[in-house]
Amino acid sequence: MSPEDKEGAEAQQRSAVSALAPLYVPACPGSGKTHVIVARHLAQPAGHFRQARALISFTRTARNQIGERCRAEGRAELAAFPNFIGTMDSFLWEFLVRPYLSADRQWQLVDTWTAIGVEVKLDRTVALAEFPFVVDPDDVREHVSQKRLSENNRGLISSSKYPWKTWVGAVWKERDRLVDQGYLSCHESRLYALRHLTTRASEVLGPLRSRFSEVMVDEVQDCSVVELAILGLLHDAGLKFTLVGDPDQMIYEWRDADRQRLDEFTAKFDNKIELTGNRRSTPTICALAATLRSGSRSPDISVAGHDDDLPVLLIPAVFKKKAVAECVGSGSDVLEVFCEQATTRADILPENCLITARNRETLPIMPSQRGANRITRLARAWELVNSGRGSAADIEQACRAAASTLLGYWYPDVSGSVEAIGRKQHLQVRDLLRQGYAFLAALTQPHAHWNNDVNTLIKSWSRPASAVPRATKGLFRGGPTSVVSTAAVDPRPRIDIVHQIKGDAADAVLLLLPDAGVGARWRDGDPAHDEELRILYVAVTRARRLLGLAVSEEELDVIRTLLTAARVPYHVIGPAESLMLSSGRNE
Numbered sequence: 213m214s215p216e217d218k219e220g221a222e223a224q225q226r227s228a229v230s231a232l233a234p235l236y237v238p239a240c241p242g243s244g245k246t247h248v249i250v251a252r253h254l255a256q257p258a259g260h261f262r263q264a265r266a267l268i269s270f271t272r273t274a275r276n277q278i279g280e281r282c283r284a285e286g287r288a289e290l291a292a293f294p295n296f297i298g299t300m301d302s303f304l305w306e307f308l309v310r311p312y313l314s315a316d317r318q319w320q321l322v323d324t325w326t327a328i329g330v331e332v333k334l335d336r337t338v339a340l341a342e343f344p345f346v347v348d349p350d351d352v353r354e355h356v357s358q359k360r361l362s363e364n365n366r367g368l369i370s371s372s373k374y375p376w377k378t379w380v381g382a383v384w385k386e387r388d389r390l391v392d393q394g395y396l397s398c399h400e401s402r403l404y405a406l407r408h409l410t411t412r413a414s415e416v417l418g419p420l421r422s423r424f425s426e427v428m429v430d431e432v433q434d435c436s437v438v439e440l441a442i443l444g445l446l447h448d449a450g451l452k453f454t455l456v457g458d459p460d461q462m463i464y465e466w467r468d469a470d471r472q473r474l475d476e477f478t479a480k481f482d483n484k485i486e487l488t489g490n491r492r493s494t495p496t497i498c499a500l501a502a503t504l505r506s507g508s509r510s511p512d513i514s515v516a517g518h519d520d521d522l523p524v525l526l527i528p529a530v531f532k533k534k535a536v537a538e539c540v541g542s543g544s545d546v547l548e549v550f551c552e553q554a555t556t557r558a559d560i561l562p563e564n565c566l567i568t569a570r571n572r573e574t575l576p577i578m579p580s581q582r583g584a585n586r587i588t589r590l591a592r593a594w595e596l597v598n599s600g601r602g603s604a605a606d607i608e609q610a611c612r613a614a615a616s617t618l619l620g621y622w623y624p625d626v627s628g629s630v631e632a633i634g635r636k637q638h639l640q641v642r643d644l645l646r647q648g649y650a651f652l653a654a655l656t657q658p659h660a661h662w663n664n665d666v667n668t669l670i671k672s673w674s675r676p677a678s679a680v681p682r683a684t685k686g687l688f689r690g691g692p693t694s695v696v697s698t699a700a701v702d703p704r705p706r707i708d709i710v711h712q713i714k715g716d717a718a719d720a721v722l723l724l725l726p727d728a729g730v731g732a733r734w735r736d737g738d739p740a741h742d743e744e745l746r747i748l749y750v751a752v753t754r755a756r757r758l759l760g761l762a763v764s765e766e767e768l769d770v771i772r773t774l775l776t777a778a779r780v781p782y783h784v785i786g787p788a789e790s791l792m793l794s795s796g797r798n799e
């Protein structure tokens with residue numbers, strides 16, 4: 213990093229902090245988007261009515277960070293009324309929805325229908341939250357999308373004797389019943405906000421104008437089309453916005469984020485200041501990331517100031533079932549090899565590594581967590597859930613192990629994953645995981661003869677009508693071999709899907725690319741139109757110093773060629789290297 217690069221990045225940030233709104237700040241990964249928003253807020257005097265600012269983010273974590281920064285700078289007044297610091301949903305609810313709802317009931321906003329666990333029941337039972345409500349923002353009309361149903365639910369509904377139309381009727385009936393009771397999901401709330409803005413604009417705009425001189429939106433690329441339509445109307449009505457975001461990190465198409473709509477909206481902003489200084493990643497990681505975004509923009513400038521610039525590690529891998537990936541040739545575990553490489557090459561410990569994949573099904577688990585007998589796995593699952601540690605993915609795995617235990621007793625003649633058995637028996641995976649969690653919570657602490665407690669609970673646990681338990685099949689004969697989970701003692705890397713690590717960072721990141729054709733897609737695809745590539749972009753840009761890619765042998769040549777063309781230094785881990793590492797560890 214040259215002093216000019218550093219000064220350039222600082223100058224960009226300073227301009228973004230001091231420029232007048234309306235303002236659009238497209239910013240690269242690691243450029244300090246939240247820093248800019250907070251600094252902008254801190255740079256201005258605490259305003260009272262008509263001078264206050266609203267700072268909108270998409271997560272409660274981001275909201276809390278902004279509030280904490282204001283307090284840490286000794287400016288607690290900036291986090292208080294009449295300023296507003298909150299999520300997009302709370303902003304819409306507080307200013308555009310709640311004040312204009314009828315006074316005949318007590319209204320409650322819920323994140324999603326999952327929060328109140330409502331189900332649609334015909335001859336099958338499907339949670340209301342599982343039905344995707346899709347909206348056309350131009351005429352604010354909603355429909356329930358069959359196309360967007362999960363595979364599991366599509367199978368469940370197609371096996372029902374009722375046609376899709378009847379299901380849709382039942383969905384609306386259930387939804388209307390909840391609204392009658394005063395419940396609105398955030399999805400509904402957004403639609404109400406848009407309706408109120410179009411039908412009673414002057415009423416809605418008055419209070420916003422009398423309070424805020426500026427509204428800042430962080431991660432604007434995460435806005436759905438409805439949210440963009442709302443912001444568009446507010447902008448056209450004269451509310452002053454500062455939008456900060458990275459369109460290349462748009463990975464929420466499933467919740468209706470839309471690149472074209474975002475581009476149309478941001479094109480209305482004449483004042484645009486770009487942030488191209490990456491304070492997180494090395495030049496190599498910035499160069500690789502540039503191959504995963506649209507247009508031919510040159511790589512972002514690394515101003516992270518790391519001492520080393522490590523090559524990307526390519527790990528040829530065989531992706532096996534049950535979330536295991538092995539190195540080609542040596543058969544060593546990819547996760548272990550990557551963590552060892554991170555330690556030996558860069559002094560990065562496993563707990564500072566992040567392992568990620570696109571889908572939960574392909575998310576690997578550490579070898580230390582595998583290979584144990586069923587009751588030992590269950591004991592580890594108990595330990596994990598009761599320890600309060602572990603990532604969301606770890607806890608889901610634990611619930612899966614418990615659900616699998618119950619299914620093994622209920623359906624002794626059916627084998628397969630929780631998904632496969634659920635599909636065959638018309639049971640929802642979500643319900644099975646919930647049962648798994650409750651089962652773990654009801655179990656005693658593992659001990660040498662724990663199998664007796666577990667078996668008693670399995671037998672007394674409420675079972676589905678279709679269950680056909682047979683004598684002791686699926687029950688446990690012996691106790692666990694080791695009770696304490698290695699998770700409690702081994703430092704382990706964080707393992708999570710890409711959508712869960714957005715906004716985070718780690719010294720070393722390993723991205724697993726198990727899909728056939730991923731190399732060609734990367735080489736030929738356009739990230740502007742291919743969300744899968746943007747998801748890879750988000751994954752690789754989490755890395756500070758070391759990036760690893762585990763790819764199947766068939767993909768290796770394409771990926772090597774494209775990295776060479778982009779002048780991204782890489783190193784392929786050969787069989788001897790991965791073998792040497794694992795045998796070295798065993799000595």
Ligand SMILES: Nc1ncnc2c1ncn2[C@@H]1O[C@H](COP(=O)(O)OP(=O)(O)OP(=O)(O)O)[C@@H](O)[C@H]1O
Nearest residue numbers: 240241242243244245246247458491492715716753
């Ligand atoms: N002006 C600054 N001075 C010092 N550190 C900064 C400054 N701006 C940002 N940083 C640091 O740079 C790092 C990257 O910033 P941050 O995580 O906010 O990036 P981001 O733009 O939100 O990235 P992404 O969109 O990829 O999540 C953080 O560690 C942040 O504290």
